[in-house]
Amino acid sequence: MQTRHLVGLTSALLLSSVSWTASAQYGAPYGGQQGGAYGGQQGGAYGGQYGYGGQYGQAPGPYGGYAYPPPPRRTSRPKSTPLEVGYLYATSVAYGVGTGIWFDALVGIDDPGLQFIAPALLGVAAPVGVYFLDAPPMPRGMPSAIATGMVIGAGEGLGVASYQYVTAEEGEEWGFLGLATSEVIGSTVGGAAGWAFYHLFRPRPQTNMLIASSAVWGTLIGSAFGGAASNGDFSEANDSISLGGLIGFNVATAGAVGLSAAWTPSWNQLAWMWGGLGLGAVISLPIYFAYLGSDHDPRRGLIAQGAAGALGIVAGAVFLGKPDRGGDVVLNEQEERSRPPFARVLGGGLTPYRGGMGATLIGELW
Structure with missing residues (x-):
């Protein structure tokens, strides 16, 4: 042991002498x-x-010191607009009130004077939480990502509960408590997923609106296809309509998330995509005249309406809507590239310590 310390001390003295x-x-x-x-x-x-x-x-500096480059300039992302934050405020109010109603159903509160307490308290507490979350102001894309996640999660819960209701045997339906529970769980998980989606992909508000809109479009088109595929009594078509809407909801949402990795629509394109859906549905209405005096089931006409609506959405994005100007796209790309990496090594060097030498590595983590 003494020999090891003596050798280490001698090495340290030699290196110090060389450095001096x-x-x-x-x-x-x-x-x-x-x-x-x-x-x-x-x-x-x-x-x-x-x-x-x-x-x-x-x-x-001694022992091979480095001239470390400065850390990259942290260009802050643009702050969210009042309209985007208002979207989150409105969603949070609905979430708070809905959670309060679910709590009343869960504990069995049926007194009219007591039923309003939980919805009122939570309906105020939720936007107050958004107020503190927005101080300092949230960056662009975060409020709409969280709100969109909550909306999609609530829609998923509604779709699952609706399909269970129309397909369950009599007396085995979930009822209102099951519906409310599905909504609360879905919106809570969806809000957390929206927050994670923002931190992973940094979406713009247009991307979040595309995803939310696609969920609605998928539900409408899927319900039309489900109704067209139904048979028998019209009351029995609810099963197919509910299943088609649930499938369309999930397929369109997943497709929009995948598409957002390569394309961000402009606000004008989003508006025309909604307009294209409406135009497609209206233009295809005359198809039902072909069923007058025919033995064919007019429900099959929903296929034409669903297909025309889907084509209208595509036409609105490609032919009718105007994309963002090239300069705006370049600016946004530069903003994204200016963000520092997750981890960055700045430099290092040898460091003397008692009994020998060591190494120092300097860096930063995001």
Whole structure:
């Protein structure tokens, strides 16, 4: 043990001696006579490249010190607009009131004077939580991502509960408590998923609106296809309509999430996509005249309406809507590229310690 410490101490003294000797020998060239060469030329290089000309342009530190480049300039994302935050406020109020109604159903409160307490309290507490979440203001895309996640989660819960209701045997339906529970669970999980979606992909508000709109479009078109595929009594078509709407909801939502990785619509394109859906449904209405006096089931006409609505959405995005200007797209791409990476190594060097030498690594984590 004494030999190991003696060797380590000797090594440390030797390295310190070498460092002191190097500093004494080259102190003039680096800091004095040739300060113009290294302090000017090298300092200019480091000063121009890294902004450390005054500090690192004079002499390198002992044990191979580095002139660390400065951390990247953290360009803050644009702040969310009042309209986007208002979307989250409105969603949070609905979430709070709905959660209060679910609580009343869960504990069995049926007194009219007591039934309004929980919905009122939670309906106020939820937007108050948004107020504190928005201080400082949330970046663009975060409020709409959270709100869209809550809306889609609630829609998923509604679709599941509705399909269970129309397909369950008599007396086995979930009832109102099952519906409310499905809504609360879905919206809560959806809000958390929206928050995670923002931090993973940094979507713009247009992307979040595309996803929310696609959920509605998928439900409408899927319900039309489900109704067209139904047979028998019209009252029995509810099963197919509910199943078709639930499938369309999930397929369209997943498709919009995948599409958002490659394309972000403009507000004008989103508006025309809604308009294209309406135009397709209206233009296809005359198909039902073909069923007058025919033995064919007019429900099959829903196929034409669903297909026309889907084509109208595509036409609204491609032909009718105007995309964002190229300069706006470039600006947004530059903003995204300016974000620092998750982890970044800035430099390092050798570090003496008692009994030997070590290494130091300097970096930063996002």
